Amino acid sequence: MDLLDTLTAKGLRGEVPTREEALAVLATTDDELLDVVAAAGKVRRRWFGRRVKLNYLVNLKSGLCPEDCNYCSQRLGSKAEILKYTWLKPDQAAEAARAGVAGGAKRVCLVASGRGPTDRDIDRVTDTMAAIQEADPEVEICVCLGLLSDNQAERLKAAGADAYNHNLNTSEKTYGDITTTHTYADRVDTVKKAHGAGLSACSGLIAGMGESDEDLVDVVFALRELGSDSVPVNFLIPFEGTPLAKEWNLTPQRCLRILAMVRFVNPDTEVRIAGGREVHLRSMQPLGLHLANSIFLGDYLTSEGQAGQTDLDMIKDAGFEVEGAGEATLPRHRADVAAASSAASACGSGGGCGPCGGHAHAPASEDTPASAAEDTDASDGELRSDLVKVRLRGAGTELAPNA
Numbered sequence: 022m023d024l025l026d027t028l029t030a031k032g033l034r035g036e037v038p039t040r041e042e043a044l045a046v047l048a049t050t051d052d053e054l055l056d057v058v059a060a061a062g063k064v065r066r067r068w069f070g071r072r073v074k075l076n077y078l079v080n081l082k083s084g085l086c087p088e089d090c091n092y093c094s095q096r097l098g099s100k101a102e103i104l105k106y107t108w109l110k111p112d113q114a115a116e117a118a119r120a121g122v123a124g125g126a127k128r129v130c131l132v133a134s135g136r137g138p139t140d141r142d143i144d145r146v147t148d149t150m151a152a153i154q155e156a157d158p159e160v161e162i163c164v165c166l167g168l169l170s171d172n173q174a175e176r177l178k179a180a181g182a183d184a185y186n187h188n189l190n191t192s193e194k195t196y197g198d199i200t201t202t203h204t205y206a207d208r209v210d211t212v213k214k215a216h217g218a219g220l221s222a223c224s225g226l227i228a229g230m231g232e233s234d235e236d237l238v239d240v241v242f243a244l245r246e247l248g249s250d251s252v253p254v255n256f257l258i259p260f261e262g263t264p265l266a267k268e269w270n271l272t273p274q275r276c277l278r279i280l281a282m283v284r285f286v287n288p289d290t291e292v293r294i295a296g297g298r299e300v301h302l303r304s305m306q307p308l309g310l311h312l313a314n315s316i317f318l319g320d321y322l323t324s325e326g327q328a329g330q331t332d333l334d335m336i337k338d339a340g341f342e343v344e345g346a347g348e349a350t351l352p353r354h355r356a357d358v359a360a361a362s363s364a365a366s367a368c369g370s371g372g373g374c375g376p377c378g379g380h381a382h383a384p385a386s387e388d389t390p391a392s393a394a395e396d397t398d399a400s401d402g403e404l405r406s407d408l409v410k411v412r413l414r415g416a417g418t419e420l421a422p423n424a
C-alpha cells in the first residue's frame with residue numbers, strides 16, 4: 022500500500038505526514054488494519070524501541086468543578102456518582118504516589134479539578150511534590166491544575182515539577198461545543214505558559230465526542246505545532262450523569278486507527294494511551310502498545326482501570342518492557358529541542374484535567390467498508406454502565422490504590 026510505505030518512510034526520518042495522509046489513515050478499512058498497525062509500529066520502534074513508559078495518576082482534588090466540560094465526570098452539574106473530595110494532604114498524596122512508583126511508574130501525574138489554581142493551591146502542590154520527592158527523588162512529576170496565571174508555571178518549575186499537562190482535547194472549530202466556560206485559546210495560552218517556564222509540555226486529545234476525522238487531524242497537528250513532548254490520547258469514557266453519557270461511538274479498530282494517525286504525525290513524540298483504554302480497546306489493548314510508547318498504570322482520576330499487575334503482564338506478554346527510571350523517554354534530538362525551546366521561553370502544548378473518546382455511522386451492508394460500518398458502534402445511543410466503573414479506591418479513600 023503506497024500510503025503506508027510513504028508514511029513509514031517519513032516516520033523513520035522523523036518527518037510529519039501531510040494532513041491528507043493523516044486523514045487517509047483514519048479512512049482505512051478493517052481489512053487494512055493490521056498493515057496500518059505494522060507500519061506505525063515500525064515508526065514507534067525506530068524512536069522508542071520496545072519501551073513502555075508507565076505513568077501514575079493521583080487525583081489531588083476530585084469533583085465539584087465550576088467548569089462545564091461536557092466529557093468530564095467532575096464538571097459543573099455532573100450527576101456521576103464519583104468520589105468528591107477536596108485537596109489531599111501532602112502525605113496522603115505521597116502515599117498514593119509511592120504505590121504507583123512501586124508498581125513501576127516512572128512519572129507521577131498530580132491532577133486537581135477546577136478552572137485553575139490559586140497561589141495557595143500552588144503552595145499546596147509544592148508541599149506535595151516535596152513529600153513525593155523525599156521518598157522518590159528520581160520520580161518525574163507532571164502537574165495538571167487547569168488554566169495557569171502569570172508566574173504560576175515558574176513557581177511549579179522552581180518547586181521541582183518536570184512537566185505540566187493541559188490537553189487541547191479537540192479542534193479549535195468544535196471547542197465551543199464541548200465547553201462554554203473557557204476557550205481553546207485559554208488552553209493554548211496555558212500550554213505556552215508551561216512550556217515557556219521550562220516545563221515539559223504534556224498535551225493531548227479526547228476522541229469519541231462526536232468529532233469528525235478533520236477535527237481529530239486538526240487537533241493532532243495543532244499539538245505537533247505547539248511542541249507537545251507528550252500526547253495523551255484519551256478515548257471518551259461516557260459517564261452516566263454527564264451530557265455525553267450516550268456517546269458510544271468508538272470501536273477498538275477505530276481507536277487503533279486514531280493511535281496510528283497520532284503516531285505518524287508525532288513519530289518521535291511520546292504518545293500515551295490515556296483514559297478509556299480498557300473501555301474502548303478492550304481485548305485489543307496489546308496492539309495499542311505497537312503504536313503508543315506510554316500508558317497509565319492502574320486507575321484513572323474518577324474511573325477504575327484494569328489491575329496494575331494486568332497492565333504489567335500485558336506489556337510483558339506483548340513483548341515490550343517497562344521503561345526504567347534511568348532511561349530517557351524522548352529521542353536525544355527531541356530532548357535537545359525541548360531544552361532549547363524552554364530556555365528560549367518559546368511555545369508549549371495543550372492541557373486539561375483528566376484522562377478521560379467518537380464518531381457516527383451507517384448500517385453495515387455488503388457495499389459498506391467494514392471500518393465505516395463498525396465505527397458507528399452498535400451501542401450508539403445507550404448507556405453502558407457495564408463498561409464504566411467508578412473509582413472507589415486509592416486516593417481519597419481508605420482503600421489501597423490500584424498500582
Ligand code: SF4
Binds near residue numbers: 087095097133374
Ligand atoms: S476537565 Fe477539568 S476544568 Fe473541565 S470540568 Fe473536568 S475538572 Fe473541570
